[in-house]
Amino acid sequence: MSSWSTPSAPGPVDAVVALPGSKSITARALVLAALSDGPSRLVRPLRARDTDLMAAGLRALGVGIEVDGEDWLVTPGPLRAPATVDAGLAGTVLRFLPPVAALADGPVTLDGDPRLRERPNAGLLEGLRACGVQVSDGGRGRAPFTVHGTGAVRGGTVTVDASESSQVVSGLLLAGARFTEGLDLRLAGGVPSMPHVQMTVETLAEHGVAVERTTDGWRVAPGPVAAVDRVVEPDLSNAAPFLAAALVTGGRVTVRDWPARTTQPGAQLEQLLPAMGAAVERTADGLQVTGGPAITPLRADLSEVGELTPVLAALCALADGPSRLTGIAHLRGHETDRLQALDEVLGAVGAEVTQLPDGLEITPGPRRSAEVDSYADHRMVMAAAVLGLAVPGVVVRDPGTVAKTLPDFLDRWAGLLGEHAGAVS
Numbered sequence: 001m002s003s004w005s006t007p008s009a010p011g012p013v014d015a016v017v018a019l020p021g022s023k024s025i026t027a028r029a030l031v032l033a034a035l036s037d038g039p040s041r042l043v044r045p046l047r048a049r050d051t052d053l054m055a056a057g058l059r060a061l062g063v064g065i066e067v068d069g070e071d072w073l074v075t076p077g078p079l080r081a082p083a084t085v086d087a088g089l090a091g092t093v094l095r096f097l098p099p100v101a102a103l104a105d106g107p108v109t110l111d112g113d114p115r116l117r118e119r120p121n122a123g124l125l126e127g128l129r130a131c132g133v134q135v136s137d138g139g140r141g142r143a144p145f146t147v148h149g150t151g152a153v154r155g156g157t158v159t160v161d162a163s164e165s166s167q168v169v170s171g172l173l174l175a176g177a178r179f180t181e182g183l184d185l186r187l188a189g190g191v192p193s194m195p196h197v198q199m200t201v202e203t204l205a206e207h208g209v210a211v212e213r214t215t216d217g218w219r220v221a222p223g224p225v226a227a228v229d230r231v232v233e234p235d236l237s238n239a240a241p242f243l244a245a246a247l248v249t250g251g252r253v254t255v256r257d258w259p260a261r262t263t264q265p266g267a268q269l270e271q272l273l274p275a276m277g278a279a280v281e282r283t284a285d286g287l288q289v290t291g292g293p294a295i296t297p298l299r300a301d302l303s304e305v306g307e308l309t310p311v312l313a314a315l316c317a318l319a320d321g322p323s324r325l326t327g328i329a330h331l332r333g334h335e336t337d338r339l340q341a342l343d344e345v346l347g348a349v350g351a352e353v354t355q356l357p358d359g360l361e362i363t364p365g366p367r368r369s370a371e372v373d374s375y376a377d378h379r380m381v382m383a384a385a386v387l388g389l390a391v392p393g394v395v396v397r398d399p400g401t402v403a404k405t406l407p408d409f410l411d412r413w414a415g416l417l418g419e420h421a422g423a424v425s
């Protein structure tokens with residue numbers, strides 16, 4: 001296992017960065033292309049561990065996915081079983097593929113990394129059962145489990161618990177049009193990450209699926225899914241560490257091709273970073289963020305944008321006062337228990353951290369160098385990189401874990417800082 005000595009900032013950064021495609025859009029585009037009524041092209045999808053696993057899982061189910069330069073050509077076909085799917089540590093694969101597998105004509109077993117087996121999935125598996133699908137999970141509500149496809153799924157009215165992950169809703173809605181009775185999904189409680197559900201709903205509509213909001217959920221009419229060629233937007237959650245560098249160094253960073261309108265939760269950086277003292281402007285190049293003389297502490301409910309928490313929490317540890325981040329209890333079921341991991345990492349570099357039932361209080365303290373784990377979590381590597389800009393001597397163990405969504409993050413980070421790249425040993 002290697003370690004990465006994260007680079008300190010040589011001075012204010014001044015950079016324009018172009019980022020690869022959105023993980024979440026790529027995942028939805030792949031699933032809907034696989035379920036659609038003809039071949040389609042995905043232009044510049046994200047190529048990273050999570051999306052490559054999604055493509056491999058769909059291929060295992062009989063979908064044709066060919067690489068054509070930077071694009072993917074997707075050719076749907078009859079969904080085949082028996083099959084096994086490796087979900088790695090990808091929540092999107094864990095929650096989006098079982099409803100697709102249920103449409104196949106035999107058993108499909110899904111498993112993944114050790115930590116995947118701890119990620120909550122009872123809401124999805126119960127939802128599938130309520131749709132008439134037989135699932136064997138040994139009563140665990142987690143991977144590994146087998147979905148026993150029969151070639152058709154009844155669907156209809158189902159009530160699901162999506163309080164631990166919005167992906168439960170997205171997974172069922174994505175396949176819902178292919179269920180015999182469609183899907184009338186009702187929520188048993190709250191749901192985090194609502195922009196991601198909205199992303200699912202809008203993507204379905206773009207594929208010609210009739211989907212509507214109901215009083216307590218969403219209804220998807222049964223019917224065909226139209227094939228759509230799609231250009232994938234840049235990943236705005238992966239923009240977070242780069243834009244954060246502008247705040248930490250008092251510099252300026254522009255992320256190219258920032259979409260004019262998007263359902264990506266990363267869009268909320270345009271409001272969150274100004275709340276932390278940055279100036280934000282849309283220029284001809286993209287979104288430009290300029291850091292101020294200090295980082296303003298943040299008090300925010302991050303339930304809609306949980307993905308942004310690690311990088312925002314790193315900024316909070318470098319701010320000029322205490323911050324309070326709430327609405328993020330579900331982060332305990334992410335790649336790692338992110339509230340615990342952030343407590344450990346921010347604490348290691350000198351901040352005082354208190355875990356709340358649904359969040360974190362972060363009070364910056366005297367900074368000190370530290371060697372920290374990556375917790376198999378790409379966003380913890382990015383958070384440590386942000387800390388390392390201001391705290392000399394931050395070393396991250398197993399930085400390769402960042403390949404989950406941004407395999408060349410270390411090179412890109414070096415590019416942001418010019419020649420002052422960190423060393424991997």
Ligand SMILES: O=C(O)C1=C[C@@H](OP(=O)(O)O)[C@@H](O)[C@H](O)C1
Binds near residue numbers: 023027092
């Ligand atoms: O649907 C999606 O693409 C995602 C939804 C969110 O999941 P949770 O609702 O489980 O947080 C988010 O954190 C994840 O990174 C991607």
Ligand SMILES: C=C(OP(=O)(O)O)C(=O)O
Binds near residue numbers: 091092307379
């Ligand atoms: C929570 C995340 O991923 P996943 O899709 O595996 O849930 C994330 O990328 O921050």
